[in-house]
Every structure is written in C-alpha cells, then in structure tokens.
Amino acid sequence: MSAAAVLADIDWHVEQQVFFYLIATTQVVAAWRVVTTKNIVHAALYLVVVLAGVAAQFILLGAEFIASTQVLVYIGAVIVLFLFGIMLTQARIGAENDLDQPNRLPAVLTAGLLAILTVSTVIRTFEDVELPDNSRTTTASVSDSIFSDYIIAFEAVSVLLLAALIGAIVVARKD
Amino acid sequence: MFFAQVAPDSIVTPDIAWTALVPHLVLAGGAILMLMVWSLAGRWLPRWLPSMVTAAVGLGAAIGSIHLWRRVTDADRGPFSAVADSVGIDGFSVFLTVVISLTVVFAALLADGYLRRERLDGPEYHVLLLLSAAGGVTMATANDLIVLFLGLEILSLAVYVLAGYHNRRAQSQEAAIKYFVLGAFSSAFLLYGIALTYGATGSTNLVDINAYLRSTVLVDDGLLLAGFALLLVGLGFKVSAVPFHTWTPDVYQGSPTPVVAFMASGVKAAGFAALLRVFVVTFGTYADDWKPILYALAVATLLVGAILAVVQNDVKRMLAYSSISHAGFMLIGVHAASADGTASVLYYLAVYSVLVIGSFAVVGVVSGTGDGATTVGDFAGLGARRPWLAFAFTVFLLAQAGVPLTTGFFAKFYAITAAVDGRSWALAIVAMLSAVIAAYLYLRIMIAMWLEGSDDDAPIRVPVGTVVVLGVAAAFTIGFGIFPEPIVDLARDATPALVNSP
Amino acid sequence: MEELVWLIPALPLLGFVLLVLGGRRLGEPGAGYLATTMVAGSFIATVLVFVGLLGKDAEERLFEQTLFEWIPAGDFSVDVGFLADPLSITMALFITGISSLIHLYAIAYMHGDKDFSKFFVYMNLFVFSMLMLVLGDNLLITFLGWEGVGTCSYLLISFWFTDEANATAGKKAFVTNRVGDWGFMVATLLAFFTFGSINYGEMFSGADGMATSTATAITLLLLVGAAGKSAQFPLYLWLPDAMAGPTPVSALIHAATMVTGGVYLLTRVNPIIAEASSVAPDVIAWIGLFTALFAASIAVAQADIKKVLAYSTVSQLGFMFVAVGSGVYVAAIFHMVTHAFFKALLFLGAGSVIHGMDDEQDMEYYGGLRKFMPITAATMVVGWLAIAGVPPFSGFWSKDEILLGAYENNVVAWVLLLIAAILTAFYMSRLIFLTFFGERRWSDGDPEAHAAADEPVADDGARSFHPHEPSPLMWVPLVVLAGLALLGGLLNLPFTGDTKILEQWLEPSLFGNEHIATSGAAGKWTLAIMSIVAAVIGVIGAAAVYIRRRVDKSVVEQPILQDAWMVDDTVTSFMGGPGRKSFELVSWFDRTVIDGAVNGTAAVVRHGGLVLRRLQTGFVRSYAVGVGGGAVALLVYFLFRTTF
C-alpha cells in the first residue's frame, strides 16, 4: 500500500491537528536550538529535525510531491553538504564560543519584532479560516503545472543550476 | 507526436514564442557554447578570445532585441506576453535588456586586460558573466514573481562567485562571503514577500495580480501590505537603498574591479527593472500606500550615500557610496509612480551605467597588479602621468556630479523634474542637496589627479579593451550630454505594460 | 547682421578646440596670439550684431536665434538659442572687448610659463562660457555658461597648482559657487513650473500678473545664485582668495566679467522682480549695501595689493546690487561697464607692478615706483581717479547714478553708500600712494642707482628689486583701458535725455521697469556735489595720513605713522570711533563666523559621515541587523496603513 493510500484513510480533522501541534512544537524547539547551540554539528542535526518536520507538514497539507522532494533535496543533499562543509572547514568539531559577543540585543529585538509583526498579520487576516478540505494534489498535476504554466521558471532553474555548478568549480579552483 | 503518445491527456505545453526569448537564449546559449568549446579546445585558443566572444554575445543579445523593440513600439502590435504569460515583452523590458546586454559587452572588454594582469584569465569569468546577464534579462522581462525570483537568483549566484573571483586576494573573498550571506538573507525576505503576495492575491503572475487588485477591493489588505514591505526589502537590497545598502561599500571595495563595474550597472539595472515592474506597474493601484515609504527610502539613500562618500579615502569605496546616492536619484523616479518617473529611471540607468563602468575602468587600471592601489593618494598626479586617463575619469566624475553638458546632468534633471511634477518639493531639494554634498567627493578625486604631485612613477598599463571602453563611454557621456534627445526619446518610448498573451 | 550672433560664442569655442588639439605644438607665443585673435574676432562679430541692432527701431531690437532643440522634456523643450537684445549685446561688447585686451596682456604676462598654451585654452573656454551666459535665450543656457565660467575660474585660480594656497583657493571658489548654483537651479525649476518654459521671452510675457509669492521666491533664489557668482555677502569669501591665480585672470574673471554675472542675471529678470513683493528688491539692495560697506572697510586694511583690489571689487559689486535693488538697472549696467574698464585697468596695472617687483605683492615693499614705471603709474592714476569718483572720470558718472537711485529709494541707504564711497576713495588713494609715491621701501641693491634716482632709501628691512616698465604688449592694453576709464562716462551723461545714450539703448530690455529719477535738477546737482565731496574727502584723508607721515617724519607726536609696519593700524585708528576694534571685529567676523559657517557646514557633513561610518562595522551580522531592522520598519509602516 502506498503512502498516499495510507494517508487517504486518515481522518484529517483529528490526526492532522495532533500531528501538527506535535511536529510544530518540535520544529520550533529544534529551530531555536539551531540558532543557540554552541556545537556546530548539533546545529546541523537540529536543522535536519526542522527540515524533516517541514516535510511532514507538507504531507499533512497534502503536498506529497513537494514533501518527497523536500526529503530528497534537503535531507539527502543539503544536509550532507553541510556536514562535509563542517568537516572540511572546522579545525575542531565541538563547542565554539561564537555567541559570546556584545550587542545581541538589537538582533534579538529585531527578530522578535519581525516575528510579532508577521505573526500578527497572518493571524489577523486568517483569523478563523478553516483549512479547506480540498483534495490532495497529485504529483502529476504538479508536474503538469511545472511543464506548462511554469515552463520558463523551469528553464530558468536549469540555468540557475548551471550557474551554481560553474560557480562552485570556479570558487574551488586552485590558486 | 511523441509526447502525446506517452501522456495523452496531461501535458499541454504552451506555445513558446522563441522570438521573444532571443536575448535570453543568446546570453545563456552563448555561455553554454563557450563553456563547451573551451573545455574541449581551450588550450588551443588565444587568451584574448573569451572576452571578445563574450562581448560579441552581449552585442548579439542587444541586436537581437531590436526586432522586439520594433514590435512593441509598433502601434498595431504593441507589447505582448509570451510563454504562459510569464514573460512580458514591452518597451520597458526591451530597453533594460539592451542596457544589461551592453553592460556585459563593457564588463567583458574590461575584464580582458584585468584578468590577464591578475593571472586569472580563462573562460569561467565570462561564462558566469553571461549567465548572470541572462538572469538579469530574465528579471527585466519577468511577468511572474517566481520567474523574477529565479532570474534574481541566477544573477546573484553568478555575481557572488564573481565577487570572490580574485581568489588570491583576501578582500575579494571577504566581499564574496558578505555579499553571499546578506544576499541570501535578503532573498529570503523577498521570497517571503512573494509568498505573502501570493497568499493575498492568489497568484504569482503579475498580470493576474494586477487584474485582481484592479477588480477587487480587499477587505483586509494587511497580508498584501506586509508582502509589499518584504518585497521592498529584497529589491531594496539589490538596488542598495538605505538601510539595505550596507553590503555595497564592502563588496565594491573587495570585488575585482570589472565585476564591480557590472554590479553597479547591470545588476542595478535588473534590480530597478524589478522594482519598477512590481511596484509601479503591478501595484500601481496601491501607490498611495507604498509611495511614502519610497519617499523615505529615497531621502535616506540620497543623504546617507552622499554623506558617507565624503568621508572615504578609498576611491572604490567612494564610488560605492556615490552609487548609493545615485540609486537615491533613481528611487525618486520610482517614487513618482508615473510615466515620466519611469522614463527618468530608465534614462538614469542607461546613462549611469556608462558612467560607472567608465569610472571603474579607470580605477581598474590605476589599481595596478593585485588590484590594491585604490586610495585617493594612488590617484595623485594621474593628470601628469596619464593625462588621457585622467581626462576620461574627469569626464565621468563631472557627469556623476551632474555638471551640464554631460549625460549626468540630464539624468539628475529628469529625476528632479519627476519629483517636482509629483509636487514632492522637499524631495527635489534633498536631491539637490545630495548632489551638492557629493560634488565635493568628485572634486576631491579630481584635485588629487590634477593638482597633487606623486612620486610614484610606476607605469600604468592601459589594455586595449579598456581603451575602447573608456573611449566609447567618454564619447557617449559628452556626446549625449550635448545632444540628449535620442536616449531621452528611447527612454520615453520604453513604456511598461502588463498584458495577457493574445 | 544680427544673424551673426552665433559667431560670437563660436569663435572662442573654436579657439578652445584648436588650442586643445594643437596648443602645445603651437607653443609660445603662437597659442596666445591664436587665442587673442579668436576673442578679437568675437568682438568684431559683436560689433556687427550691434550695428545690425542699431539699424532697427528701438522696439524691434530683439533677435532670437535657435540653433537646435536641445532637451525634449514632455510638452516643453529647451533650445540652444541666443538672444541678441540691447542688454546682452552691451554685455557681449565689453566682455569681448576687455577680453581681447587682457588676452593680449597675458601673452606677455605669462611669458615663460611652462603651461603657456594651457592657460589660453582655459581663457578661451572662459570667454565662450561667459558669452553663453549673457547670450543664452533661456535660463538653462545661462546656467550652462554660469557653470562653465565657474569651472574655468576654478581651473584658472588653481593654474599654478604647485602652490598649495592656489589649490585651496580654487577649492573654496568651487564650493562657494556650488551654494550659489543651488539657488539658481531651484529658481530655474520654479520658473519652469510657473511659466511652463524657461525661455526668457516666454517667461516675461507670462510674468505679468503672476503670483507675488512665486515671483518673490524666484527672485530670492536667483539672488542666492547671483550673490554666489558676484561675491556678495556672505558668499564673497572666495573672491579675495581667488587672487591666488595669475593677475590677468583676476582682471578678466574676478573684476570685469564673471563676477558681474549676478548683476546681469538680476537685470535680465527685471520683469519678475517687478512682480515680486517689495521685500525682494529691498533684500537685494541691503545685501549690496552691506557688502559695499563691509568690503570697503576691509580693503582699507589690506597690505597685499591684489587683496585691496579684490575687496574693492566686492564692494563695487555691492554698489551694483544696490542699483538693481533700487530699480535703477541702467545705473547698474553703466557701473558694471565703467567698473570693468577701470578695475581691469587697475588689476593689469597691479600685475605690471607685481611683474616689475619680482612677484612681490606686499605694498610694504613698494613706494616711489612712479619714476620707474611711468606708464603704469599714469594709467593707474587714471584708474584710481575713476574708481574714486572724481569727475570727469567714468566712475564718477556711474556711481553718481547709483547714489541718486539709492537716495530716491531710501535716504539711509544713500548715507551709508556715501560712506562706502568715501572709503573707496580712501583705500584706492592709499594703494596708489603706497605704490607709486612716497619713499622707496625697497632697494635695487645698487647704491649708485639711488643717488641717480635722488630718492630716499629706507635704511633697513628693504629688499632688493629692479622695477621696470613692462613690454609694450603689456602697457598698450593699459593705455587703451585708461582711455576707456577716462571717457566711459560719455556713455550716459545725465545732462539731457539725449546724452543718456545707454539708458535709451537699454530701454527695450527693461520693459519699463527702470526707476526714473524724480529729483529735480537742483536735487541732482546737490547729490552730485555731495558725491564729489565724498571722493575728495577720501582722497584728502588718505593724502593726510600719507603726507603727514612723509613730511613730519621725525615728529614725535605721531610715532605710529613713522613706522611703516603700522600703516594699517594707523589707518584703523584714524578712521575714528571704536575704529580699530570694529575693524578687528570685522576681520574676526570674517575669520570666525563666515569662514566658520562654510567650514561648519562641511564639518557637519563630515561629522555626520564619521558617525554614520561607525555603523558600517564590517561585521556581516550587524549588516544583517540593518537589513532586518529595515524590514521591521517597513512592516510597521505598512501595517499601520492597512485598511483593517
């Protein structure tokens, strides 16, 4: 039985809520730890938690294609890149004292205000709009969309990847 | 039809109007072709060839835009959208496509001598330059916020790498990482802004958004306005509007000089293209909401740029801050939210691109091997050492100061006219104040060049490509400074439009 | 023949181009002669246009020539066009005429300079710009010339740029002028949005019945521009410093032509001033008056011969502003022309003295030079009498007109202006006496020569010089200018309507805005006599100081006067009242407040820059805070604007 079929059997109104709150709390805590942990490897691992959480939320929202892409791209590639980056650059892996710097207040204040402003906006706009019960989108419909309405974007992404590829090679070249 | 057999009912690919995409295809295709040719046969090709090919490709993209210009300015046909409405071809986008393509030509010509002097030569720089320009052109023609974002990312990623291209220079690497981190940060804001706008209007397509905003009165526009704010952060960063300008001086100072020339011209043009298309054209109905904040941004940008420029000692840094204050002048045109305002920004961009490329061309050769000699003191006595070089720089500086008989004068003139037309008297006065303050800065460089002596008699080599750039730029600045009409007419005819595909 | 008007600026431009291309190859003196020829040709063209205009009826003496459309800007456009009318042609006549003479003089003066041809490049460019300024048929062309003359002035002041002082002075001129330019620019914009055009003709036909407040604003903004260019208080600062440049430059730019640009501009826009509230002309008049007095009092205390002339120029320009403010435009132009004659003469004469005295400019080292430089002395005496206002020299007639205008406008202004006139006569007499008369305070290092010259020689502190008459190339212009300074009054003799040639000639350009004197003949005569008396008092006062010191050299009761080093202080005390202190105050004011204000503005900008600079820490995270903070600010703003 495919994952999609399993998901289709779930009563969304209860399970979705439970899962949402559970995952959301985990995500926020993990994100917080990414920002605050002194161990860079831990930061990367907490990031994995957040990203996996995002993938889970995508599934809850019925966006299975995006969820699987999220897992493939982020957890499969990005995080590995990060870990390689840590290995290649850090002289020692472990605690670092990079939070011991003055003037954290403006940063925290700015971020706090940013959170308050954006959160208040979305709450105000969507106060009591229930999550619509529309059907989950299929991978086919997403790909249809990508290759019709968003064909230019798709082409642009290919150029973007090319640029990234060449860029990485250029940056990595020997002196 | 092969595809029809595989997936009979799913994919309905849109018509691709290849003609509309000629500039994009020429730039990106040129990059790919160049990459292939040089990886296969690079060792047998002369060292000067990449820059020539790049210049030719840039020129080709500009020439390839001519038929589009003919089409959009033809009263019977007019502007159009192509490829599922995600590419908009109008006078505005064609004008900026040409500007960006020509900055590529200049940046490639400048790079030739520079890269060989710094022993960095090879096709990679040029490939990245072309890809970056392709991204810029994508931004200028984008009719969809996602396409616009992707264009911006293509442009930025390539330029991040170019900023750090001088890999033996610590400053260059510092510039790259600063630009990258902050650029990624601001892109995130831009993207969030796109998301909120999408949430508020139900589409990322500018044509649809515009139509929606015209036909619907939002009960609560909080989401949309928050989207405005975040979009403005992202785009303000690209055009280095204060307070999103902080990266500019550091990155300009650290990056290889030909790259800076491209950043200050091509990248800025793409940024303003997006700013104008998104705010003035698409969100025009909400102008009353965003105009005051652009007013504030313009004032801050004009003053901070000019004031900080005055206290600098490094010419590249000075020019960086002065480019911020020039961005302030362009923001005036954006703030005006009128046809004249848009035309003034286009004119300013075209003219300023030439000026700033010329200026950085001079800086690039004076800075010497290692690209490090860029303090004001290093320009002392340039008038005696290389009079023509000093003369060209003087022309560019005078034009940047807005002295009459140069293109810079008309640029400032039209910007201020746009402000006054919109009854923004105070803005016009601040602009003039900023011009007066900044004049001191240009004067300082000129004094160093002409009036101060120097014991440095190391020869300054001016490569052929740079000579060509300087000659063309100076002739442009003076020629169109005396007879501004052709460029003004072009900028006036380059009207933006949002239309559905027929 | 008025179609030739384009030729007037074209010839100096051609000269400029030719000199840029081949000046170095042409070398000395060829480059100088080429430049002079071009300017002289321009003079001839002006005369032809003048004759052409003369041949027409007074009402038709207006010729506009549009070369091409320059700036298309929506429904309006700016043309490159020239306006030949009595006012502009008067200006062009004396500009090209005096320029030719000064170019000729400069060929000899700049002899041996390593940048000989470059000097003439700038000079021709200057003449071209100046002609654009006066001949332009709209504010933008005038502004173009305005900027051009400023730039040339800057280049020429800094000409001997090995000298740090010159470079600094050039900078000061540039910066002060920018302030003035700002006023001009804003006024131009305002005019454009009021009249929908910046063409003089179209502006003036729309001026009738325009809003008083707008007219006042335009006038006052133009006044800022004019004050900057014409070195009026408080923007006069740069002019004394500008004397660092070569003397022909001082004569041409900083006495005869460029500095009169402000007066020309205000005269040109007389229909707008006529519509402005009476505050505007009053402000013009009072600024002029204050400048006239202020600068004259400073001139009294200067030791440097060129500084005296510089402050004198500032003061005389103040007179012209008073004339404009009082509505007697003809007097302003009249004085401008005579002033151009005699002040150019005085500067060139001073240049000739400086040349003869091995570039020494301090009058303390002069004295008794008339025997060694008779032609220079004689011509400068003519200049002195002209500026002092002694009849029948030209200065008397023009200054008298201004005094008459001031009197009919405001008696207090007249009294103050009369005091300025006394001071003028005094300081100019002082200059002449110290330079050409009295004992020699220098030595030629040859005792035999002293005996032969039968002159007392200062015993110590004297320096060694070999004063001599300059080459004919230099003294011929002096003689010509002396003739003009003597006869210039003929242009506008006040006796009958017929002798007021200038007034009749300028009439079409003034649209009846000229204030017509209402005083009767008796009143006029009284005023004229008063002004003669003023001149005489000044001259006698100076002579008294000077002669007493000479005659009663050993008299104990005047020890101060015995001491040559104390001349300025003596003069200061002699001028009475709290005298010395007030002069000190003036100089303190000049040094501290005015200089301070200019430096202060720069300091504020600089300081602001340094403070802002500290925010640019170089740390990515603090830049990110900037971006994030900006985002928060934008969000706060936009969320306050929501419709919810």
Next chain:
Amino acid sequence: MELTTTWYLVLGAIIFAIGASGLMIRRNPLVMFMCVELMLNAVNLTFVAFGRELDDLGGQVSVFFVLVVAAAEVVIGLAIIVAIMRHRSGATADDLSVLRG
C-alpha cells in the same frame, strides 16, 4: 483548537524569525547558512499553506523552485566558505571584517 491555515502561517513566521535572528547573532558562517535554510523552509511552509488555502497549485510549484534555489545557494555558499577556510582555518564571520567604514 480548530486547526486553521493560520497555524501553518504562524509556524512559518516563527521559524522565519528564528532563522533571521540566527543570521543576526551567529558568527559561524556555516551556521549562518543553516539559518538561511531555516528561513527558506519557513517560506516554503507558507507557500504550501497558501496553496492549500487557495486551492491552487502555484504554491507547491513555487516551493519546488525554491528548493532548487536553496540547494544551489548552499552549493555556492559552502564552496566560498571552504575556499576561505583553506587560507584561514577556523575563521568566524567577524574575522572577515577588513572591509568596513
């Protein structure tokens, strides 16, 4: 509490702000990149939530493109970092502040 679109949006906003704060506080460039990833993911969440709310595919398609952009950014960013660290091991972002003023 009824689960509404708002909750997804709020979650996105909070993670976005946390990511932004990390960029403004941390000095390790690698952690800064991670924070950018946090922000982008927050936006992705927002996109999908809006897409669901609007019953529109555009949200998900946008996320697809953003994912690619994020990956490309990481590639470039890590390349730059590694290149810098080759010359000065263990440098923090604050050590890269020669250019200032």
